Each structure stands twice: as C-alpha cells, then as structure tokens.
Amino acid sequence: MFTARFFQLFTGICATAVSCHPQPARPKVERVVLVHGIFEDGKAFDSLKKRLEYNGIECYVPRLKPADARDGLENLAQGLKQDIDTKFGKEEPVGIVAFSMGGLVSRYYLQELGGAERCETLITISTPHHGTKVAHAYPSKGARQMRPGSEFLQKLKTSENTLQDIPIVSYRTPLDLVIIPTESSYWERAENHSYNVALHPLMLHTKAVLDDIEKRLTY
Numbered sequence: 001m002f003t004a005r006f007f008q009l010f011t012g013i014c015a016t017a018v019s020c021h022p023q024p025a026r027p028k029v030e031r032v033v034l035v036h037g038i039f040e041d042g043k044a045f046d047s048l049k050k051r052l053e054y055n056g057i058e059c060y061v062p063r064l065k066p067a068d069a070r071d072g073l074e075n076l077a078q079g080l081k082q083d084i085d086t087k088f089g090k091e092e093p094v095g096i097v098a099f100s101m102g103g104l105v106s107r108y109y110l111q112e113l114g115g116a117e118r119c120e121t122l123i124t125i126s127t128p129h130h131g132t133k134v135a136h137a138y139p140s141k142g143a144r145q146m147r148p149g150s151e152f153l154q155k156l157k158t159s160e161n162t163l164q165d166i167p168i169v170s171y172r173t174p175l176d177l178v179i180i181p182t183e184s185s186y187w188e189r190a191e192n193h194s195y196n197v198a199l200h201p202l203m204l205h206t207k208a209v210l211d212d213i214e215k216r217l218t219y
Helices: 004-009 043-054 073-088 101-112 133-137 141-145 151-158 200-205 207-217
Strands: 031-035 058-060 094-099 119-125 168-172 191-194
Touching: 031 043, 031 073, 031 101, 043 058, 043 094, 043 200, 043 207, 058 073, 073 101, 073 141, 094 101, 101 119, 101 151, 119 207, 133 141, 141 151, 168 207, 200 207
Parallel strands: 031 058, 031 094, 094 119, 119 168, 168 191
Antiparallel strands: none
C-alpha cells in the first residue's frame, strides 16, 4: 500500500535490473502480464520488466483503475481480463506476475472469469492471500475485501480448484509491515518462498527475488 514513488526511492539499495543470465535465455513463458498493487501504476515492475524483456519475454503492465480499488476487486479483475484480451487476444497463453493486491485481482480473474484456461503460471509477491489487518485503515470496497475473513477471500478459497495444475509460486517476507499477519502471504496452493526483506515494497527490488522469478520464466 505504498506509492510507486516510494518504490523508486529504494530501487538502488538492494536490487539490480541486470539479468541473472550473462547471455539472454530462452523464454519458457512468451508473454507475461505484470499486475500492480493498490495505489500504484505499475512502475515498480520496471526492474523485473527489463530483465524479462532481455530474455525475449513480451511484458504487459496494465493499469488497474481505479487504483485505490474503490469499486471492488471484482471490478479490477474485469478490467484486467479486458486489458489482457485486448493486448493478446482471448486465447494466447500468458503468465502472470502480481504484486500485493494485484495477486488477489489476478486470482479472481483466473478463478472466476475463466483466465485459468489460458494461464501458464502464476507468481504472487507479498499478496495477502488470507487478508491483512492493515486493510482496516482504508475505507474503499477493495480494502474491505482484503480484510481477513472477508466474503471475497472466502469465495477465492472455495474456487481454488479451477486453477487445476497451474504452477503457482508465492513470495513473502516475514518482515512485512503491510501484510499483517505476515503469514497471510503463505498460500497452501502455492510453492512458497520467504525472503528477509526489510519492507513490503522492496520485494520487487530484491535481487534474490528477481533472480528466482527470472529463472522460473526462462530456460
């Protein structure tokens, strides 16, 4: 729940846009959709986007509107579906890498709007799969849906079977001050990885995280 400007302040501290491959690798997933979090515009994905494009992966960063989720996460998921269909057509396979709230929006798109049929992989970073108490601090509909025990989260839990055998990874930090409790980013359906990163937004600028994502999406 930080602005993109906050992300940029810390980019140089613990991240690099340099690919972990000395030479470009082959794409395992040819098209990747990068889904941003609340109050953001997608610029926080710049480092990861450069890495993936270096390896020949076509990246698309749609804008979730309104960014404060005032109209609900379902509305953002509908917009995400429309954006993906417009960019890549309705059948071309895509991978999804989503940060924070973007992970819940992506899950709704996959689980409730048919997106799972075309998804090759789902990667979530610091996503409150079981909600976050911090969401009580903001009054928008989308924030209410991110509170622990919300009807929205319960619905996602009951429709997880639609994901079938899609490879899913969830990254988290036990030092997160936005996802509270921090264990909320642990998703039983996913392959989970924890990194001791000082702040929620720095997960998208941490070399070890970016390296691992890059390796999963390339040969």
